Amino acid sequence: MENKQGNILGTQPIGQLLLKFAVPSIIAMQVSALYNIVDQIFIGHSVGVLGNAATNVAFPLSTVCVALCLLFGVGGAANFNLCMGAGDKERARHFVGNAVALLLLSGILLSLFSFILLEPMMRFFGATPDVLGYALEYTGITLWGFPFLIIANGGANLVRADGSPKYSMMCMLVGAIINAVLDPLFIFGFDMGMKGAAWATVIGQVVSGLMVIVYLSHMKTVKLSLSDLKLSGKRVVQITSLGLAGCFNQLAMMVVQITMNNTLTYYGGKSAYGSEIPLACAGIIAKVNMIYFSIIIGISQGLQPIVSFNYGARKYGRVHDTYRLALISATVVSTLAFLCFQLFPRQITSLFGQGSEEYFRFAENYFRTFLFFTFLNGIQPITSNFFTAIGKATRGAVLALTRQIIFLLPLILILPMLIGIDGVMYAGPVADFAAAVLAFVMGFISLKQLRKMEAETNLLEE
Numbered sequence: 001m002e003n004k005q006g007n008i009l010g011t012q013p014i015g016q017l018l019l020k021f022a023v024p025s026i027i028a029m030q031v032s033a034l035y036n037i038v039d040q041i042f043i044g045h046s047v048g049v050l051g052n053a054a055t056n057v058a059f060p061l062s063t064v065c066v067a068l069c070l071l072f073g074v075g076g077a078a079n080f081n082l083c084m085g086a087g088d089k090e091r092a093r094h095f096v097g098n099a100v101a102l103l104l105l106s107g108i109l110l111s112l113f114s115f116i117l118l119e120p121m122m123r124f125f126g127a128t129p130d131v132l133g134y135a136l137e138y139t140g141i142t143l144w145g146f147p148f149l150i151i152a153n154g155g156a157n158l159v160r161a162d163g164s165p166k167y168s169m170m171c172m173l174v175g176a177i178i179n180a181v182l183d184p185l186f187i188f189g190f191d192m193g194m195k196g197a198a199w200a201t202v203i204g205q206v207v208s209g210l211m212v213i214v215y216l217s218h219m220k221t222v223k224l225s226l227s228d229l230k231l232s233g234k235r236v237v238q239i240t241s242l243g244l245a246g247c248f249n250q251l252a253m254m255v256v257q258i259t260m261n262n263t264l265t266y267y268g269g270k271s272a273y274g275s276e277i278p279l280a281c282a283g284i285i286a287k288v289n290m291i292y293f294s295i296i297i298g299i300s301q302g303l304q305p306i307v308s309f310n311y312g313a314r315k316y317g318r319v320h321d322t323y324r325l326a327l328i329s330a331t332v333v334s335t336l337a338f339l340c341f342q343l344f345p346r347q348i349t350s351l352f353g354q355g356s357e358e359y360f361r362f363a364e365n366y367f368r369t370f371l372f373f374t375f376l377n378g379i380q381p382i383t384s385n386f387f388t389a390i391g392k393a394t395r396g397a398v399l400a401l402t403r404q405i406i407f408l409l410p411l412i413l414i415l416p417m418l419i420g421i422d423g424v425m426y427a428g429p430v431a432d433f434a435a436a437v438l439a440f441v442m443g444f445i446s447l448k449q450l451r452k453m454e455a456e457t458n459l460l461e462e
Contacts, residue, residue: 007084008163009309014321018329022302024165029294029301031169031176037287038176039197042183044353047134047193049280052352054134054194056283057127057261060254061114061139065149067250068110072102073154074304075243077161078389079235081305085312089222096158097228098235100216103154107147114143126261128275134194141198148202148209155212161305162219171215175208245388245396249381252404257286259412260424267421273362277355278421281363284352289371292337296330296378300385307389316454320447323386327443330378338374341367370428376436383439386446399442403435 009017043051076099083092114121122135152171159168179200186196216224240247261279268278303326310318340348345367346360380403387396408431415423 007309009081009306010085010313010315010318014306014318014325017306018299018302018322018325021160021165021305022299022326022329024169025160025301026295026298027169027173029172029298030291031172033287033290033294034176034180037291038180038183039201040284040287041352042187043194043197044284046187048353049276049355049359050131051134051194052280052283053131053276054127054138056279056286057122057125057131057135058139058142059283059286060125060257061110061121061143061146063250063254063257064110065107065146066153067247067254068103068106068150069154069157070246070250071240071243072099072106073157073243074246074301074385074388075099075239075241076102076154077157078242078304078308078391079238080158080161081308082312082391084221085309093222093224094228094232094235095239096162096216096219096222097224098231099158099239100151100155100224101229101231102236102239103151104147107150110150111143111146114139114146118143125258126265126279128265128279130276131279138194138198141195142201145202145205148205152205152208152212155209155216157301157304159212159215160301162221164215164220165302167215168212171208171211174211175204175206177204178207179204241393242388242391242396244393245384245400248397249384249400249404252401252409256404256408256412259409263412263416263424264421267416267424271421273358273421277359277362278366278424280355281349281359281366284349284363285366285370288341288348289374292333292340292374293377293381295333295337296381299326299330299333299378300382302326303382304385304389307386308391311390314457316450316457319390320450320454323382323443323450324447326382326386327379330382331375334378335375338371341371341374365422366425369422369425372429373432373436377432379436379443380439383443383446386443395442399439402438403431407431407434 012020040052040055043055047054076095079095080092080099083089083095118140119132119136122132122139125135127135152175156168156171159165159171182200182203183197186192186200190196192199260282264278264282265275269275271278303322306322307319310316310322345364348367349360349363380399384396384399387393387399408427411427411430412424415427417423419426
């Protein structure tokens, strides 16, 4: 990452840097999202509505994996770049080593815990008696891949922070291609059904994880040793503090997913749709929305090394410009996603297999209502990750919780009591609007502060 003038994060034009770091990150996040999408498409065409419902029930565990990736991966990468910006390579190396150890350890512990409590977890996540068998079959296999999934996705942040966004992207891309090729082979060719989709996913994750491990053992800017993996309480606290915003956001999503699954099952059973149709449709819409949202998260991850380095180097004007450009880019993407969700809900749903007219009618209503304020949904995650990148962990974590926990969760519980299953749909846009307004205000204040800090720094240098 060095050139004749110094580290490129502090010298190259912001637009070029954001493109360089965000695009590979977006592709990597898209690939991660496609793992679930590809599985659900093939499962929908082979098993049907019950299979789609089962993958939705299993989805909260995948969310926990992403939360751990962000907690230790983003936290480790942010500390690494802040130290590199300040010129402290030794501390930067220690942070990478501790982040790697935390990623591996958390993946192993999550797998063991989930194996022990698998059936009660699936019931708690909203599995009906008809869906439970499929959920146990699928999840019981995918648990084997969790350690590799976490080191692949979490370690990808460290690879990007080291100045290799393209390699980070390739790690994820190779695994997704393997999954996409093996899915139809296992599901249809070998007639393995849900088991085939699960094993295809695990094999792809193992390959991605191994590729990340190989890179981290030969980093460009620092050289890791086994002693760097030894956990330090102080470093663990610093890593987790800067990774909390993204982690909290994912855990909040998990809580909302579980609550929503149970709410849809309960109130769906009292409606003309039944329990399984809302559960299956919600799963499809969550996965499709994840494709859009992974672009936003990719942009936010792309800004992280740029913002962290320049903040550490006291180049506040570059920090300001990076945040503003990321915000504009995310809003453009969000507006395009909004148009797709409003104009083509039936076509999108049909990609995941066939169903009754009630099935498609519910899916259309859910798309158009629940995702109505999608065009505002880029503001909160970009702003939350921005605060994390400049070391303001508390602000980032609080902001990350606003949409899911502070606004959406209470609405999911209260509105259905008043208007039935439609209450779940209306909870989404209300929460999206409130979270976007709060993030906009906090971001605007921060931009003014950065301009003031830039002016003060320029005066001192003169």
